[in-house]
Amino acid sequence: MPPDNGQAIVGQAVTCAGLSHTFQTGGAPIPAIGPLDVTFAAGKTTALLGPSGCGKSTLLRLIAGLEPPSEGTIRMGAETPDEVCRRAGLAMAFQDASLLPWRSLRGNIALALTLARRQSDMDSVDRLIDMVGLSGFETRRPAELSGGMRQRAAIARCLISEPDLLLLDEPFGAVDELTRRRLNHDLPALWQARGTTALLVTHSVTEAVTLADRILVLSPRPATIMADIDIPLPHPRRGEDDPAFQDLAHRVVAALEASAEGRPLAAQ
Amino acid sequence: MTTRALDRPGLTLPPFAAKTVGIVLLFILWEAAARAYAGSFILAGPLAVTAYLAQHADLLARATARTLTNAAWGFLWGNLAAIALAVIVILLPRMERLATAVSLLIFCLPLVATGPILRVLFGTGEAPQITLAALAVHYTTFLALMVGLRAVPQSWLDLVRTHGRGAGAQLVYVRTVASLPYLTAGLQIAAPAAILGAMIGEFTGAERGLGVLTIRAMRAMDVDATWAIATLAAALSIAAYGAFGWLGRRLTGTPPALLLTAPRPAPPRTLGRRVLGLAILIVTPLLLWYGVMEAFSLNPFFAKRPADILAFLVTGPEAAAHRAALLGAYAETLAFTLPGYAAGLALGALMACALLLAPGLGTTMLPVAVALRSIPIVTTAPLIVLALGRGAAGTIAIVAVMIFFPTLVACLQGLRQTPRQVVDIFDSYASGRWRLLILARIPAMLPAFFASARMAIPAAILAVTTAEWLATGKGIGALMALTASTSDYNMLWSAITLVALTAAATYAAVSALEDAVLRVYAAEQVAR
Numbered sequence: 162m163p164p165d166n167g168q169a170i171v172g173q174a175v176t177c178a179g180l181s182h183t184f185q186t187g188g189a190p191i192p193a194i195g196p197l198d199v200t201f202a203a204g205k206t207t208a209l210l211g212p213s214g215c216g217k218s219t220l221l222r223l224i225a226g227l228e229p230p231s232e233g234t235i236r237m238g239a240e241t242p243d244e245v246c247r248r249a250g251l252a253m254a255f256q257d258a259s260l261l262p263w264r265s266l267r268g269n270i271a272l273a274l275t276l277a278r279r280q281s282d283m284d285s286v287d288r289l290i291d292m293v294g295l296s297g298f299e300t301r302r303p304a305e306l307s308g309g310m311r312q313r314a315a316i317a318r319c320l321i322s323e324p325d326l327l328l329l330d331e332p333f334g335a336v337d338e339l340t341r342r343r344l345n346h347d348l349p350a351l352w353q354a355r356g357t358t359a360l361l362v363t364h365s366v367t368e369a370v371t372l373a374d375r376i377l378v379l380s381p382r383p384a385t386i387m388a389d390i391d392i393p394l395p396h397p398r399r400g401e402d403d404p405a406f407q408d409l410a411h412r413v414v415a416a417l418e419a420s421a422e423g424r425p426l427a428a429q
Numbered sequence: 430m431t432t433r434a435l436d437r438p439g440l441t442l443p444p445f446a447a448k449t450v451g452i453v454l455l456f457i458l459w460e461a462a463a464r465a466y467a468g469s470f471i472l473a474g475p476l477a478v479t480a481y482l483a484q485h486a487d488l489l490a491r492a493t494a495r496t497l498t499n500a501a502w503g504f505l506w507g508n509l510a511a512i513a514l515a516v517i518v519i520l521l522p523r524m525e526r527l528a529t530a531v532s533l534l535i536f537c538l539p540l541v542a543t544g545p546i547l548r549v550l551f552g553t554g555e556a557p558q559i560t561l562a563a564l565a566v567h568y569t570t571f572l573a574l575m576v577g578l579r580a581v582p583q584s585w586l587d588l589v590r591t592h593g594r595g596a597g598a599q600l601v602y603v604r605t606v607a608s609l610p611y612l613t614a615g616l617q618i619a620a621p622a623a624i625l626g627a628m629i630g631e632f633t634g635a636e637r638g639l640g641v642l643t644i645r646a647m648r649a650m651d652v653d654a655t656w657a658i659a660t661l662a663a664a665l666s667i668a669a670y671g672a673f674g675w676l677g678r679r680l681t682g683t684p685p686a687l688l689l690t691a692p693r694p695a696p697p698r699t700l701g702r703r704v705l706g707l708a709i710l711i712v713t714p715l716l717l718w719y720g721v722m723e724a725f726s727l728n729p730f731f732a733k734r735p736a737d738i739l740a741f742l743v744t745g746p747e748a749a750a751h752r753a754a755l756l757g758a759y760a761e762t763l764a765f766t767l768p769g770y771a772a773g774l775a776l777g778a779l780m781a782c783a784l785l786l787a788p789g790l791g792t793t794m795l796p797v798a799v800a801l802r803s804i805p806i807v808t809t810a811p812l813i814v815l816a817l818g819r820g821a822a823g824t825i826a827i828v829a830v831m832i833f834f835p836t837l838v839a840c841l842q843g844l845r846q847t848p849r850q851v852v853d854i855f856d857s858y859a860s861g862r863w864r865l866l867i868l869a870r871i872p873a874m875l876p877a878f879f880a881s882a883r884m885a886i887p888a889a890i891l892a893v894t895t896a897e898w899l900a901t902g903k904g905i906g907a908l909m910a911l912t913a914s915t916s917d918y919n920m921l922w923s924a925i926t927l928v929a930l931t932a933a934a935t936y937a938a939v940s941a942l943e944d945a946v947l948r949v950y951a952a953e954q955v956a957r
Contacts, residue, residue, distance in 0.1 A: 225591050247593035255584040263606050272602065276592035322592070 173238040173325055175201040180233035192383040193219045204356035208369035211379030212421045217362045221328050225253050237326055249277030251326040252319035256334045258311040260303040267299045270318045277322045293317045309340035316348050327352050327359040345371045366413050371398050378416040388416035471815045473656035481657035496627050496638040499555050503562020504623035511570035519578050520596050530710050536568035537887045537932035541894040541906050542925045544633035545913035549731045558630030565626030566619035577611025578604045613677030620673045621666035647811050655811055733922040741919040755923055762904035766893045769828025774882055777836025785844050786862055798837050806831050806892050814900035824896045831892035836881040843877025844870045879943035886935050890928060
């Protein structure tokens with residue numbers, strides 16, 4: 162489903178072909194991923210769910226070019242992850258916001274431009290700060306911000322370099338439930354409106370159904386696809402009131418339970 | 430609850446009052462001891478010391494200015510070298526094992542021997558003092574900075590890499606600022622060490638400085654002068670330590686709990702690579718030794734090459750006699766060092782536990798211990814020898830004292846690392862402070878204990894060689910001093926080699942023991 166406002170899609174599809182990854186530790190090698198063949202559609206948000214330690218975050222790290230995969234290829238359009246990184250074509254949000262404590266909010270967001278070797282355009286930094294609802298806090302240090310505000314800042318830092326691909330590794334995992342709901346409601350429009358391709362790792366079924374156009378439920382390690390569920394609901398979504406939302410959430414939970422118990426998913 | 434009182438030391442006495450009480454107690458004990466031993470030419474009390482300081486204020490001020498200037502230059506160069514080395518290791522991680530090993534070896538070189546050699550090399554000027562001060566500071570700063578440059582969450586580094594930037598950008602944007610608190614903590618330890626290095630340099634034939642005055646006072650058996658200069662040097666060291674601590678807090682806030690643990694990279698997996706790594710570790714120092722001497726065309730009369738030492742000890746005509754002389758002195762030294770090393774570590778750990786069980790005592794004692802930790806061995810060694818004599822007791826005590834204070838401070842820090850929840854569980858069973866100590870706190874202390882055990886090795890070597898040289902006239906320290914003055918440079922270099930090898934071997938042995946123990950008690954410290 163294209164973005165609802167009909168804007169052009171800036172992202173490109175991400176294709177993993179024959180992807181598998183094995184950790185070479187001191188003892189026996191640990192297979193973490195695959196084999197995995199999957200395409201993440203351009204301009205869509207895909208959520209990755211699965212049991213703890215199943216390799217979701219590792220998959221994100223491989224796509225971000227932080228580790229080379231043991232086997233297989235990852236391409237965004239025709240580019241490798243390294244090439245995408247070098248032109249600052251992707252941005253990643255981490256579970257703990259990962260703001261540098263000695264930089265102001267503005268400085269932390271501008272850092273992404275500095276790292277991407279682009280001009281630090283403070284007007285667009287401040288505009289983005291306003292869009293994520295943090296105006297007035299430009300000169301504050303991260304320690305002076307609440308957990309939810311820090312996550313907003315981390316998302317703003319991801320968006321300032323206008324990436325084609327957004328990788329979100331449990332970005333709202335460390336905030337309380339109410340704050341998480343508010344962030345789920347406020348922030349996704351910022352990248353979904355641009356048509357950015359996004360991958361979201363999360364543990365929350367509600368969050369996945371609220372944000373994603375498609376949900377992949379992964380098996381326990383090594384991660385393979387257990388279930389592939391489309392979420393054809395219009396944005397913004399209000400879970401509690403919508404029977405269709407509830408129905409999809411139940412399907413995702415069933416798939417997760419099947420994955421955790423290691424049995425094949427019953428036909429739907 | 431005693432455990433709670435420990436975690437909030439202000440509960441018994443406000444910190445400032447505790448510090449004052451500790452210092453006043455120390456001075457009263459000191460004066461009382463001086464009066465008790467009056468006439469035995471051992472101890473000068475604070476009143477006599479003050480009188481001497483006042484009478485010779487001009488002379489002492491000039492000597493202090495000279496020593497501090499040299500210490501400052503050595504501090505600057507040694508720390509710049511440490512920073513450069515740490516940056517190289519961060520940018521080229523493959524260099525780490527080698528850089529750490531060479532750095533440790535240089536740190537273990539006995540100043541007693543390097544001093545005279547530098548004196549021959551540079552003449553009577555200030556260069557040897559400055560070099561020794563630099564040598565005394567570079568290793569601890571390097572270690573502290575390495576810990577700091579690495580104490581960065583993985584996601585901060587990933588953030589840089591996802592923007593397509595590498596190790597250089599990580600260093601500039603993330604690691605440098607993150608390491609500042611560790612750097613200032615390292616500089617705090619380095620400041621008194623630089624004064625120590627400069628004073629040892631002055632012992633080896635300088636014309637001015639506090640070290641020169643110390644030597645004169647000891648030769649003249651001038652008890653008042655010896656104690657006055659020692660007190661002055663101790664006060665300078667404590668002031669330097671305190672000043673850098675204050676500066677660090679101003680610049681970076683609360684300093685991190687710093688364990689000076691040498692970073693230990695994962696060993697290579699295959700046997701072939703291990704052998705290769707070991708070979709590189711052995712060959713590189715030899716190449717450096719030979720290469721530096723050749724590069725600067727140092728006179729072979731005093732700058733002996735590895736081949737000269739081999740001939741002197743193994744293949745030459747009187748090799749057996751040389752070996753016997755060297756190993757005889759070496760055995761004497763070991764007989765002092767090992768008991769002193771063991772006693773210092775044991776007393777430090779035990780005292781830390783005792784202070785934990787009696788926290789009121791801890792609040793009073795800890796500031797004193799932290800201050801005493803920064804007093805250089807050259808100032809305490811003559812005093813201990815005056816008090817305990819030139820026999821085994823004096824030397825062992827010097828080694829033990831040198832190790833005691835750093836171990837005590839590190840172990841107390843370690844004991845406080847016990848996770849709060851674990852303490853709460855023990856409290857909820859009302860299990861008593863002894864059981865808490867043995868089952869929870871001592872295991873939490875082990876990483877700190879082993880870190881001090883490793884850092885104590887160079888300290889023990891410095892202490893024993895200095896004591897033997899300045900006071901007892903026995904062992905390898907005296908041998909080095911003797912051969913330096915009789916220009917028997919083959920023997921001097923042999924002694925240096927033997928001491929450095931011993932340090933490296935002991936260090937490796939303690940590391941192996943540490944790995945085995947920590948694997949059980951603190952798996953995160955040995956995680957690879």
